[in-house]
Amino acid sequence: MKIKKYLLFSVGLLILAGCEDELDLTNPNSMTAVEYWSNEEQAVAGVNAAYTPLINDGYYMRMTPALTDGRADDFRGDSPWPDLMQISNFTILPTSGPIRWMWEAYYQQVFRTNQVLKNVPDIEMDEDLKQRVLGQAHFLRGLAYFHLAINYQKVPVILTPAQGAEDYYQPTATEEVLWAQIVSDFTQAQELLPIDYQAVSGPDRGQVGRATKGAATGFLGKAYLYRQEWSSAAEEFRKLIEGPEVNVYSLMENYADNFSPFSENNAESLFEVQFATPDQVGGSVKNYGGEPQNAWMQVSSVGHTYAQDGFGYSDFLPTRWIYNEYKEEETENDNVDPRLLISIASFEPEANSTTVYGGVEWPHAEEAIYPRKYTHDGYGFESESQGGNELSEINYRLMRYSDVLLMYAEALNETGQTQEAYQYINQVRNRANLPDLEETKPNLSQEEMRDQLAHERALELSIESIRWHDIRRWGWLYEDEKLALLRERDSEFESWRPGKEYFPIPQSELDVNPNAEPNSAN
Template sequence: MTTYKTRAFAILASCLLLTTACEKDLLNQPNPNAPTTESFWKTEADALKGLTAAYSGLQLNGTYRRWIHFGYDIRSDEGFSSSPWPELQNFTKTVLTDYDFEVNRDTWANHYQAVNRANQVLSYVPAIQMNDKLKTRILAEAHFLRALNYFNLVELYGRPVLATEPSSADYRPPQAASEQEVWNLVIADLQTAKAGLDEKYTGADVGRATKGAATALLGKVYMQQRKWAEASTQFAEVMKMGYSLAPNFYDNFRHTSENNSESVFEVQFVGEYSADRDDDFAGASEALQRSQFFGLPGKGWTDGEARPWLITEFLKERTTAGKKDPRLATTLFFARSRAGYPVDPTDPVDQDQLAYDKMTLEERFKTDEYNRNRVYWRKYENDYWRDAEGYYSPINFRVIRYADVLLMQAEALNEQGQTAAAIPLINQVRARVQLAPLGSMSQSDLRTQIMHERVTELAGENTRWHDLIRWGLLDNQAGIDQLKTRDADFSLFVVGKSKYLPIPRNDVNIAQLQQNPQW
């Protein structure tokens, strides 16, 4: 399962749930699955192929291959876009005018394509005569995959359509009446997944969703609802499953150390070349494209970059040896000559600044002050083993790491007034990078400290937008004013509107959906 290469037949490419920019109403068209459903879902092998197709839904442009990183990282105050593509800039600034713009359309549609594949597994596999234990696991994996996709949909769109059956001409799934209705489905899926998943896999099955993945995601779901006790219960279970922090922080972002002891769930990618880099069928690319879109000028498109305040955040604390936080060099590319930066040639952070071709940014952009002074993402870039980016990165995307579990558990405990119990969990994360352990703190002070810890540990990993929602910073003008001090694009943020993306207009019009407020 280290790749999803053996995709199922064309029936599992799945028509999209809604319209996805087609000129005609897909809901009124003959179901392309109908002629082959009866002939396909017959054997154990068919069930496994169908599940593989459901996993491959995580590799679509609008899911983890490309655009979700703009929806989470670049829309947040950690990142921004100065892309020459104006619509992409507008998307990240929450001022989108064309709701059917490719990035928004693909994010919505591809998540539903992935949901539909999971729904096919859940609908058709129960009738297959096969090993009962394997059947239970396959269905549990499908429940997990559907839950993960709906987790993204509710966080990005608020009230998505709740499809729980395979797409067909006669099936018109309802739009969720509330966010809680979506959360209820996700919770039910994850509880079912937990009951049927294995804790660990070996060999070709490594990379499948585990019981730990379902449990951690369920905890994260409760966190987003501020149900601290329920979240804490889930994280406590995960902490008993044998996960541990990888000794080297950088190992979490390289293809040479994937599916390691810290990995709770990651989307599997391979860097094999395919002329069909954006397509979705057997033989098409299964590579991560984030690095191409976030890469340095001349090495990638640089459509997404990091905000300079992140550097300042890392500089707030020193290691026990008096050196800078080593995660800074792993997270960001930046010129050490930038104004105000305390460069130290003896510091490992300042020794680790070669970005492709064994060049510093000062050397690369010697006469180009603009590019020299920009701050770029290094996480998930390929500079450690090759001299250019491209559309074929082999690096798996880590959806949930054990470090995140520890920090979420610390937050959940602190919000319940168990501050003393939360501090040792944070200290586990700090110890890996030689930061001094935290001592006794008040609940309020630890809450602020956790916000800092989540930036230095998790910046650029699709977590920040969830944090901003959970902390309520997107719900009132005071929160937005705070974010504006770090990210000028938040001056365009409209409270009550910009927290969620607009549903693509074509789907709203044809499927008669209710558009998100103020869009």
Template sequence: MKTIYTKAVLTLLLVAAFAMGCKKSDLTTVNPNAQTTQTFWQNSSDAVKGINAVYGSLIIDGSYMRFSPIVENTRGDDATSYSPWDQIYNMGKFNMQSTGDGVLFSWTAYYQGILRANEVLKYVPAINMDAELKKRVLGQAYFLRGLYYFHLADFYKNVPMPLVPAASSADYFQKQQPQDVVWAQVISDFKAAEGMLPTTYTGLSPDGQIGRATKGAAAAYLGKTYLFTKKYAEAAAEFKSVIDMGLYSLVPNYYDNFFANNENNAESIFEVQFSRDAGGTDLGWGGDPSSGWGRTSARAITFGAASFGFTDVQPTPALYNEYLQEKTTSGGTDPRLDVTMYYNKPGEKLYNQDFATRYAGSSSLNALFCHKYENGDSGQADEYDWRSGINERLMRYADVLLMYAECLNELGTTNDAYQYIQMVRNRVGLPNLATVKPGMSQAEMREQIGHERFLEFSLEGHRFDDIRRWGWLQDATKLAWLKARDPEFNTYTPGKEYLPIPLTEVQTNVGLVQNTGY
């Protein structure tokens, strides 16, 4: 957290030095041009501005603008990296160094968001404003703080956990907390959010509510946190509550979940809002936030196909082959394959150019490239799409259905899991699982759910979380299987399932201990 608070420390030191040379009358003079926490939090408009700033941490470099999708995707067996930049290339090979930007970026982004959420939670309660609006603002702050701590526990394991803004310089150096303590705080925050947030913002003031956290989002993430901590009964109850809301459904076309044509649809429970038409036009690639930054994503350019992007992340052959294991009821290929990746098939086009013609005579002709979250279908002239406006879908209803099925299986009601898995399979025309694989045991259903999740959520950042929480890295047979599918697992060693804590933080804060293996 040193990185976040450095400017605040310098400001305090400068103020102190200035004060020592001032007369008493000078010290009581308020600078009308300098806004402070004491002068900012005055009314409902300030409260809304404050919570909007907490959302802002979702769209910066270390978060979903670029690096969180890199961290989440490269370590699974659905994605690989041949990037020339070691900060991406080494991420999926479990070889990150504590000195790297790739480790620091996400740490900084999420603690920035936590600092902002803590300020909302401290100062908004004292504002005289509409009670329902205040409740919604605080509910969103709890949700976003829970989400940011979820990512920190998921990426780094044991982390500092400030819950209030720093009152003095001593507060900058928070003691590291065990992962289970952080998970407990995440659960607490999502619970608070669930009780305070509306199911929908339709008809609520102020306008512009699309993208805000809802009760359904809080319940879904609370269930996910319970699932990650193996509290299956509690997780099942939360997922069932989302299902019973009747607000969400699977969109008929799987494609509509990953492109700009149908954002914030009936399947989307929470998504990060990007736009080519909002904010400035500058690119927010690291550094201090600037008012000129756009509200755009770098995912399209980072994951983009050869000669259309940087090709820092690509689908694996294992993913391609697994899509071919089962035919649809009409005898076709699983349609999720073509939505997920570009490859050399008859008629394949990207940016209105023929795949085979564009890559003729090059190694790219037989390569696999990411399709999800890419602008290659848009036909726009700018092939190198540095400024993508495609929203990142963090929680889909399909995920709730499959997580609920997993809970049912773990609770010993395996037969009840079939119907929820089949809802996801039906959309892409796969046969009835209860017919093709009836009466599966609990262990067999675990394997089936692994397969279903692999294909439904490929390149969406879920696969490595699944691998780790299922204990596959500690299972010699499963680890050997992963190594055979994805050679990047050959460089995995125990402890490397988590990122190292940034070295600058360890050197500055005596309360931090580096993660095992680094």
């Protein structure tokens, strides 16, 4: 059974302030936090509600992927919406709506997970189920703070529900405190979560889409990688690759299966956000933001945002650089890298690719290129949202096993084990039918392997909300030679200035929280 409709009611949001007795009325249609957290069913509903922010517009419904991809060198803005263009060229203001929506979605998840972690330990319920509930809450809180760290640099770290007005204005934490909390949450999630839910006993038995031990391990390793704690990162990735406990992942034979609505939650996916159309799960109100409600849809807007002219908004376009990068090396049988036409829609007569969607003859200029990944193009559909707008059911994959293999190779290279890194890169290259790297580029130095891994990651993970954060964490923006390359690939980098690799703290937050500090982008 796949979780396709999270419980969308607001858990614990109606904490009533103290009032005069004559005004202390009880609403029979809602509960206070004290009344709510009392049984197993409510504990499960509480953690279900903590997943809901993931389908919010600020999170993976649209803005987190779009505003991440838009800043990288493989994507450029092509939108009439000023915010998207300003984000893409690093001139966004702290008053931007999308910047605030992302911030609100992440903290909504923090707020809900904090309630679970505060209240569920005291509930009398099945102990194994309780540990799974708490493990999911730790994972989701770690995920929210991970996104806050990589997008906003330094933020308030809130670990308990507010008990009074004095708790509303939390100070900005240091980056060290923030990342330590991320590591702590993913570590605790790793200890508490099952490998999967097929054999558990409880209401979550057989459900797909919940956080697992593998997801926590992958993100723990990624957190260490982003902090350049290479040995610790390698240790976590090794668990996923060599096991034995969480060695349950493998590459899908067909790369396209990782972005299809027909092969979701597959063997390559460590964690993905679950989307569905109203026909599948109901709903009549778009899940754009604010407090979720029972009438919310569970649709994604990524497909329509990225889809080519005539089929969607075409708010972003691939850069010519990434297109050419796919053609840099031919496959073993002298063909173009098969990932090109899964990631990018382009006119390729030599590859028998001259149509889009349901067989429509190429309707654009022959030199035009568009995003294809995370759209319905290539999967037999005749339109992007089946006659509507922003109605995609395609799950968003947050981490794939191919990314784990490449991150492990990077960690090995950074710890002086460059030769050992080859085999993990080759697993990813083999699926694309590319030549063995040990034969084409033997004995790479550590620095040469860094550049090779940057190339491999660009081709494997383009348009997946990853490339930009790779560029940022590698320090390329502060290396003259690398920055010149970025500007050559994408002219939007011409307007980048030091500190602008992060989003500014939303002005609305600075206005209401006197203890919040601006960051380098404000």
